[in-house]
Amino acid sequence: MAYQALYRVWRPQRFDDMIGQEVITRTLKNAITTHQISHAYLFAGPRGTGKTSAAKILAKAINCHHQQDGEPCNECDTCKAITAGTLNDVIEIDAASNNGVEEIRDIRDKVKYAPTVADYKVYIIDEVHMLSTGAFNALLKTLEEPPANVIFILATTEPHKIPATIISRVQRFDFKRIAASDSYDRMTYILDQKKVTYDDQAVKVIAKAAEGGMRDALSILDQALSFGDNEITLDNALLVTGSVTHDLLAAYVQQVLGGDTKKALATLQSVLEAGKDAERFTEDLVGYARDLLLYQQAPQLVEEAEMGSVGEDFQQLSKQTPATTMYAMINELNTIQQQMRFTTHPDVYLEILTIKLAEIGRTQGAAPAQPAATAPATPADAAAPTTAVAADTITALQHQVDQLKVAVQQLEQPAVAKPAARPVKPRVSATKAPEVNLAKINPVLGSATREKLTQLQEVWPDLLNSLTVTQRAVMKVSQPVAAADSGVIVAFDYSFLYQQATSDQELTDALENGLDRMVGTALPIVFVPKDQWPVIRKNYLTAHKDELTHRGTPDTQQGESDPPQSAANPVVTKAEELFGKDVVDVKTD
Structure with missing residues (x-):
C-alpha cells in the first residue's frame, strides 16, 4: 500500500481521540445519547483543528447501531464505509469547487429521497463560506426545513462570511486553536507508537511552529521524519520549520536591547547564513518580545506556552527590560513584517530592523546584561534606575510649576509694565494649539446643511470599517460635525491625532474614496480639533452676521405674539440649519 501522510493515518476516529476540543465533543456525545440531534450544524474555527474529522465522527455516531456513550463502534459495516468514504448516504462536498447555484439546487432536489443504507443522510459541506450568494439563497429553505x-x-474557517440567515438556522460550534502542549502530547504518542527516536525539544519546536493546528503539526512532523531518516533531532526540526534556536534568539535580543549594534548584526548574519526564513525570524522575535512582556505580569502563562522551558537568562532579561522598550520593539517588528511582504531582499530589511532595535535599546533605557565579575545587585541597586527616573520627573514638574507661577505674577502686574524676561515662551510654543485651515472650513460652513450631516453620520461607521486597522485606530475618536455638497468637516477628540491625520495624505484619500463609493460623491474632507470647533463655528457666524441677516426668513409662521429666538435672530436660524436644533443652545445676554 502506498505511503499515507501522518495526519491521514492518525485522523481521529472517535470523539475521545480529538485533541483540545473537549467542550464540543462532550456536547455532541450528549446530544447523540439523549437523541437530541439537530438538523444542521456549523463547525467554525482555524485550519487543522478537527472540524471535518468531527463531522465524519458525528455522521458515524448517528448511523451506528452499536454506538456507546455517543461514540461510534468503528467495527460495523456502516462505520467502516463512512471511514472509507464509500457510503452513498454520507455526502462530502467541497464548496470551494462546487459553489454555484446549480450544485446546491441538485442537493435540494436529492435531499427529498430517503437514505438507502444508513438511518440518516448526512451532507458535509466543507469551506461553506465559498458558496455564492445565489447558492446560499438556494440552500436557505432546505436548511430551514429539511x-x-x-x-x-x-x-x-471564515464564519463571518456566512449570511446571518444561515447562521440563525444551525447549531454553531467554534473550534479553538490547539494548545502547543496538547499538540506535543499527541505527537509524542504517535512517535512512541511508531517506535521513532526523537528529541523532546525538537517536538516542542514543531508544536509551537504549528500555531494551533494539529494537521499542520503532523505535516511538519512528517517532513522532519523524512529529512532525518526516521529520527527527530533539534537541528532537523529547526531546519524544517525555519525557526531559530532559542539560544541564538536570546543572544540577538540581549544585544539589541543593550544597544550593541555590531554584535547584533553579526548574530543576524549567522542566522541568514544558516538559511533561516526571514519572515519566520521576525515572527520568532515578536513571540520572544511578547513573552518577555507577558512574563512581567503573568509568568505562569509563559511557562505553560513554553512547556516549562523558561531559562534563568530569560527571567533576568524580562526583569531588566522596561515595558515601554518592548512596546517600541513590537511596533517596529510589526512595521517591518508588513514591509517584508512586498520585497525580494528581506535581508536588507532585517539589517535595518537590527539597527533600529539597537537604537531603541540605547535610547529607552534597556538594562545591559550584568557582567559575571560584578557582585550581585541588591534590591536598592535594582531600584536605582527607577529612583533616578522618578527624581528627574519631579525636577521637571517643579520647573514647570515655577514657570506657571512667573506667568501668573506677570498677568497680575499693571498693563504698562513690560516683563523684563519671558521665561515661559518656550512652554507656550510647546503647547501651541494646532493651526486650522480656515480657508477650507469656511466654504463648507457657508453651504452646510443638517440633512447632509445626517447622511454622513449614518454612513460614518461603514466608512471607518473600510479603512485599514492603523487608519481606523486614528479615526476612531473622530466624527463629522458639518457637511455640505462642497465638503465635510471632521472633528478629532485629541489634537495629536488631528495632527497625525492632517499629515497623512493616504488616510485622506481613503476617506474620500470611501465616501465616493457610499454616497456617490468624493467630498473633500477637512480636519479640525474638537476643542477648537465651537470657537471656529462661533467666529464664522459672527463674521457673517450681516450676510445671514439678508438670508433670514422673519416671516415664518411661528406665531406673532411670541416668535422664537431662531426666527428673530438670523444667526441662530443659520446655526440651526447647519448643526440642527438639538445641538444649538440659545442663551440671552
Whole structure:
C-alpha cells in the first residue's frame, strides 16, 4: 500500500481521540445519547483543528447501531464505509469547487429521497463560506426545513462570511486553536507508537511552529521524519520549520536591547547564513518580545506556552527590560513584517530592523546584561534606575510649576509694565494649539446643511470599517460635525491625532474614496480639533452676521405674539440649519 501522510493515518476516529476540543465533543456525545440531534450544524474555527474529522465522527455516531456513550463502534459495516468514504448516504462536498447555484439546487432536489443504507443522510459541506450568494439563497429553505432523515454539517474557517440567515438556522460550534502542549502530547504518542527516536525539544519546536493546528503539526512532523531518516533531532526540526534556536534568539535580543549594534548584526548574519526564513525570524522575535512582556505580569502563562522551558537568562532579561522598550520593539517588528511582504531582499530589511532595535535599546533605557565579575545587585541597586527616573520627573514638574507661577505674577502686574524676561515662551510654543485651515472650513460652513450631516453620520461607521486597522485606530475618536455638497468637516477628540491625520495624505484619500463609493460623491474632507470647533463655528457666524441677516426668513409662521429666538435672530436660524436644533443652545445676554 502506498505511503499515507501522518495526519491521514492518525485522523481521529472517535470523539475521545480529538485533541483540545473537549467542550464540543462532550456536547455532541450528549446530544447523540439523549437523541437530541439537530438538523444542521456549523463547525467554525482555524485550519487543522478537527472540524471535518468531527463531522465524519458525528455522521458515524448517528448511523451506528452499536454506538456507546455517543461514540461510534468503528467495527460495523456502516462505520467502516463512512471511514472509507464509500457510503452513498454520507455526502462530502467541497464548496470551494462546487459553489454555484446549480450544485446546491441538485442537493435540494436529492435531499427529498430517503437514505438507502444508513438511518440518516448526512451532507458535509466543507469551506461553506465559498458558496455564492445565489447558492446560499438556494440552500436557505432546505436548511430551514429539511426532511426528518437529513442532517447538514457545514464547516468553515471564515464564519463571518456566512449570511446571518444561515447562521440563525444551525447549531454553531467554534473550534479553538490547539494548545502547543496538547499538540506535543499527541505527537509524542504517535512517535512512541511508531517506535521513532526523537528529541523532546525538537517536538516542542514543531508544536509551537504549528500555531494551533494539529494537521499542520503532523505535516511538519512528517517532513522532519523524512529529512532525518526516521529520527527527530533539534537541528532537523529547526531546519524544517525555519525557526531559530532559542539560544541564538536570546543572544540577538540581549544585544539589541543593550544597544550593541555590531554584535547584533553579526548574530543576524549567522542566522541568514544558516538559511533561516526571514519572515519566520521576525515572527520568532515578536513571540520572544511578547513573552518577555507577558512574563512581567503573568509568568505562569509563559511557562505553560513554553512547556516549562523558561531559562534563568530569560527571567533576568524580562526583569531588566522596561515595558515601554518592548512596546517600541513590537511596533517596529510589526512595521517591518508588513514591509517584508512586498520585497525580494528581506535581508536588507532585517539589517535595518537590527539597527533600529539597537537604537531603541540605547535610547529607552534597556538594562545591559550584568557582567559575571560584578557582585550581585541588591534590591536598592535594582531600584536605582527607577529612583533616578522618578527624581528627574519631579525636577521637571517643579520647573514647570515655577514657570506657571512667573506667568501668573506677570498677568497680575499693571498693563504698562513690560516683563523684563519671558521665561515661559518656550512652554507656550510647546503647547501651541494646532493651526486650522480656515480657508477650507469656511466654504463648507457657508453651504452646510443638517440633512447632509445626517447622511454622513449614518454612513460614518461603514466608512471607518473600510479603512485599514492603523487608519481606523486614528479615526476612531473622530466624527463629522458639518457637511455640505462642497465638503465635510471632521472633528478629532485629541489634537495629536488631528495632527497625525492632517499629515497623512493616504488616510485622506481613503476617506474620500470611501465616501465616493457610499454616497456617490468624493467630498473633500477637512480636519479640525474638537476643542477648537465651537470657537471656529462661533467666529464664522459672527463674521457673517450681516450676510445671514439678508438670508433670514422673519416671516415664518411661528406665531406673532411670541416668535422664537431662531426666527428673530438670523444667526441662530443659520446655526440651526447647519448643526440642527438639538445641538444649538440659545442663551440671552
